[in-house]
Amino acid sequence: MSRRVVITSIGVCSSIGFNLEQIADNLKEKRFYFERPSFDPQIVSCPIVSVDFKKSIGPFKDRRYLNRGALLCVAAAGDAARNSLLDKLSLHEAGLFVGTGPNMDVGGECPEIRQGKIGQSDLMALWMLRFLPNTPTSAISKITGIHGENLTIATACSASLQAIGEAYRKIKDGYLEIALAGGGDSRLSPGGILAYKKAQVIFAAGGDPQKASRPFDKQRKGFVPGEGGAFFMLEELRHARSRGAEIIAEIKGFGSSMDGYNMTAPQPEGLWAQVAIMNALAEARMSPEQIDVISAHGTGTSLNDEMEATLIDRIYGKHKPPVIAIKSWIGHASAACGALELAIFLACMQSCYLPEIRNLDESCHSGINFVRMGQNYSFSSGLIENFGFGGQNSALVVTKPPL
């Protein structure tokens, strides 16, 4: 009998909530938060304003080595581990799969370095840990007591969905019974924003900041950077059932691929993104017609949305499942976007609700069933897709829990 993988707990830190109920409420009540950051009023960002890491992570002296993205990552992972109600021994053997991004707070973290010397005597002895991609992974292991197989994945905007996909495969293929998987990231520092601005990928225009993030709209002008973290306890179905765990959803299939085309721009037809999606569907043994809802990557950049709309049209043809774009609500959380979008997708599936793609006034593609108005909608399957800088593609198929 083949092994099936289910999600048995979630931890989430997002700008629209810290658990699925809160997130569903905020989507229905249209509560969200975008602002023009004080350090750069030219751009718009989507920060999490009310998060107290000392409280959410608890006493933890290594917190000093966590940059903001890592803090969000560790806070969400700690929550997911606690919410799983797994005992210590089970956690010892669990796996850990973490999607992280680089610390780009260059001005804040690196005061002037001249000829290899730094003009600041209070720099921490282990300051370097704030830059290593696996620092949050080590911190999560220390906090949760997870000691099993692990991976730190740093594949840009595709990272956390890939982390979840890799964890799913490890369980499905019998290497693990349990794995904690997800990611966290924040680039809302002057250095991070500067980098995006130079690459000309973020929204940097005037007008109402609440209208800046507009995936698939003809007037879109780049993405709005956000931040956050989300983690999931993945478990083999029989293991979850034997301990009477709450089963939130089932992961059915995963696919990933690389464009090998351009360091930032997607391959315009989405040829390799399609391969990732078709592989996820094949693993799930599902046809495109069996996908009820698509959670699009939908960044609001000219190139991504054009490619993605064409791709969705090509794959789903006449079936036209509803397409949601979570980045219109929480901005683009970089490496964390896949995990956050999965959490928000599950909040929607649980509460039978589809949120509208915010600010989608005139669609860039006519053949797609973009969700234009928030609506009650019962559905039982979905495909989450994320495409990252460097031509990183990933797709995950999830369904309601097995009966």
Add this chain to the structure above:
Amino acid sequence: MDFLSEIKSILTDILDIEGFRISEKTYLIRDLEAESIDLLELAVCLNAKFKIEVNDDEIYLKQLRAFIDEAQREKSDIIKYLAEKYPFLSPARIEEILADLDGGPALKIKDLISYVKWQRK
């Protein structure tokens, strides 16, 4: 300058603990469970805060047991020997430390204060 409260504030930060756990008599390692990386960070902070050069071997009495062995081998007076190695500790404090070795690392917060004061002279 209130050395105790300055060091307290550094340690609450580094160890992520409440300040009430720290007094002059508190053991840095035995009571507060400071690990090697915490000691590294503490040295950096003392250096920046008090503008002193911190020698990790000296301030943390890292070679204490080796020095005691040396003194015994050379048949010298242990207290005098250690007072030379650790000029910031009073003979009375050295005596106290020697009597306290079985309980684990004897370093107390007050020794850190003595070191800082001595370095600032």
